[in-house]
């Protein structure tokens with residue numbers, strides 16, 4: 001079956017990667033895409049915008065119009081437009097929504113949960129297979145190593161990234177917290193700055209760097225008094241996120257409505 005996909009923020013870095021990734025697959029088709037009011041990409045051909053042959057599909061302002069023929073909606077934009085699109089999709093035939101957007105606050109996350117009564121939703125801070133595997137390994141290491149082992153999550157991204165810590169860093173922090181049978185909110189250290197006092201045992205710390213064009217680099221460090229273990233993932237191409245999101249869409253369309261993670265998709 002050919003999966004019909006509409007893409008929010010189709011002219012963005014991930015939007016463009018998704019269009020190109022889909023063009024290399026035989027079982028998916030882009031049927032629409034949106035951009036925000038005032039965007040220079042509005043009404044442009046989605047294929048041409050991504051450096052591909054014309055597709056006869058124009059970038060639209062309206063999620064409902066872009067999704068008119070879509071089975072799934074893929075969204076890598078920002079929290080406010082992601083939530084606005086989901087409201088607009090209610091009257092369409094869209095069955096599944098794949099959310100790659102990061103930086104949601106608690107209230108926005110709760111609002112997303114509500115939409116899972118209507119759609120099959122997969123939300124992940126990172127859609128790469130490598131990070132899903134890393135997250136499973138981090139959970140296992142955190143569970144096996146006692147809380148005399150400090151856990152630090154380090155991330156580096158390009159200078160245009162607007163949220164911190166990254167969605168992936170938080171996903172890895174959550175995996176570590178799960179390994180320690182506690183919610184991340186209970187274990188997360190405030191950002192280190194000034195006279196912090198000694199590090200508290202059992203806590204999970206985060207360090208953030210922004211430089212140049214780094215696509216995404218994440219490391220989880222486990223440290224005892226006598227040794228260090230580092231588990232690390234480096235994304236070399238945004239295509240890895242795009243392929244993972246499309247794969248999640250192929251999986252999600254076959255699931256009942258509900259809220260799922262990338263580890264559900266990959267059975268990890």
Ligand SMILES: NC(=O)C1=CN([C@@H]2O[C@H](COP(=O)(O)OP(=O)(O)OC[C@H]3O[C@@H](n4cnc5c(N)ncnc54)[C@H](OP(=O)(O)O)[C@@H]3O)[C@@H](O)[C@H]2O)C=CC1
Nearest residue numbers: 009012013014035036076077081100101102125126127241
């Ligand atoms: N989960 C994962 O695997 C990954 C997640 N991400 C996340 O995805 C998000 C987007 O990242 P990236 O592609 O690099 O960012 P970009 O800024 O390149 O892309 C976002 C696009 O969305 C557009 N947009 C903004 N508002 C609206 C709106 N109301 N309607 C339609 N489009 C809109 C932006 O337009 P404009 O530029 O004009 O504002 C832009 O074209 C971020 O939250 C990032 O952290 C990124 C990579 C992988």
Ligand SMILES: O=C(O)C1=N[C@H](C(=O)O)C[C@H](O)C1
Nearest residue numbers: 102125161166167168215216
């Ligand atoms: O903004 C990005 O670029 C990325 N965002 C995601 C995140 O917040 O973790 C995933 C990836 O690392 C790239």
